[in-house]
Amino acid sequence: MSQTLLTPSPALRAPSAGALFMIAAGVAFAGVNTLEQIATTRLGIPAPTAAFLQYAVALVAVLPWALRHGLPSLRTRRPFLQAFRVLLAALGVQAWVAGLAHGVPIGQAVALVMTSPFVVTLGAGLLLGERVSAERWLAVTAGFVGGLIILDPFSASFTAASLYPLGAAVLWAGVSLMQKRLLAEDSPEAVAAWLLLMLAPVNLLLALPAGLAMPSASGWITIIAVGVLTAAAQALLTLAYARADAAYVQPFDHVKLPLNVLAGWIAFGWLPPSRLWLGAALIVGASMFLLWRESRTAAAYSASSS
Template sequence: MSQTTLTASPALPAPVAGAAFMVAAGVAFAGVNTLEQIATTRLGIPAPTAAFLQYAVALLAVLPWAVRRGLPSLSTRRPWLQALRVLLAALGVQAWVAGLAHGVPIGQAVALVMTSPFVVTLGAALLLGERVSIERWLAVTIGFAGGLIILDPFAETFTAASLYPLAASVLWAGVSLVQKRLLVEDSPEAVAAWLLLLLAPVNLVLALPSGLVLPTADGWIAIIAVGVLTAAAQAFLALAYSRADAAYVQPFDHVKLPLNIIAGWLVFGWLPTAQLWIGAALIIGASLFLLWRESRAPEAGRATGQSPSSS
């Protein structure tokens, strides 16, 4: 994501403002996940329909602002890569919402999605030919070990639905890898515009085979709130990265895990297991180590970028 230099508020230093916006994004995403799970598990909205409506409402929420600012050019040298990125993002959204619809605890789902940076590192080495140091391979191994501890595939409580957040993690890692390749030739504004304008239509196409189901009145309230919070969360992320360096604000993104765990406990009564805490500690520790390594060697390049995840 490109960094834009803005004048910080005199009352709030830029780094503090960036951290505050990142935490605000985490709060908004916790609201998104909680309401999305209520909409799908309690109000009966099918996961594909919920995913489409979420981003359709989000698009309607941000479009007036985008038009006032002037939509960036959609010109691109690689339209097929742009289309692939949007498709991967939409499939990731579908997998994520399917996991919530099947009752995967919010905290567990978020922790599994946090393995995405390790998939990016693995993909950058295997697909983009980037050199990966021994330290980064170690971090990737530890991160995946944390995910395996959380999944606990040999436990009696394990279900195939637990794999949906992991699938979303892999798909959103693919989004970051394609974005890394696109930014070599296309502007960040064009890359963002393609995703903004096409994510909802692609999710509509993915939802059509199972049939669109119109929500009830309560369902519409939940979905509209989810869409508005999704737009707000993305806006908070943009503000966070514009106010402070990514290496500074990124660690505050991990606040989303306890926030989602608390939301799952308060709304659904899900208490985190010891395995969740252990696995999450490994994932967060390994991701912070990767971030530290990247901040020391910015010239090596980064396969970063915000996915459209609801985490």
């Protein structure tokens, strides 16, 4: 899950540092995904248990920092919407880990989850009533076409498990849409605190029906590494957005795709088919167009209101 769990604090603007932090976050997430797949496919940790333990360890890792800086208040005007947002985020984590546990190649999974911004745009137009231009609809269509090319649902290699990362993308898009609604009424600190403090308990509730399976010694070492890397990746994302504008650092987030492909090749010997690069090119190109479009619109609004 690449959404920040912490709220960026004011910092000196340093765009190059922001880009480096974003790339470092991509490296950390590649480590998270690789170790998570090792934990579930080779060490036998069930996906629901792995998802819970990942965020439980991440919470333990980040709590000393949070306590030292003061935990933000959970006070909110929309507690049910906050809780539903956390539930969607946890379901997204469960879907993501289930995909890895079923052997979906890491690079393919990451490429599919990169369609999430297009789902956000679609939802903003259909559910939030935001105006979506023809250019944005075109970008959304191109992004979904890229996802279909990667999935290749009519090939012999297609399995239902390939849909898990796509499900995670849809669920996390829902999290982003609800975050936009919540930020209109609640403080950013409260919105971040709900996700930070509640994600592990909700994942525990989702894991209980299948039963928690305690890992072996090597399993514990791997899952602790996953949790610590998750916390580190979230901290690096926070630093990236604190050091530079989102429009500047966001393109560097796309570096995570080749990083995860490389990690999948090193750990599992998976070489991506050519269709992955074609589909990824459409997804990255469309998302870059959306980013450029949004930044241009924001600049025009700022100029007109000044």
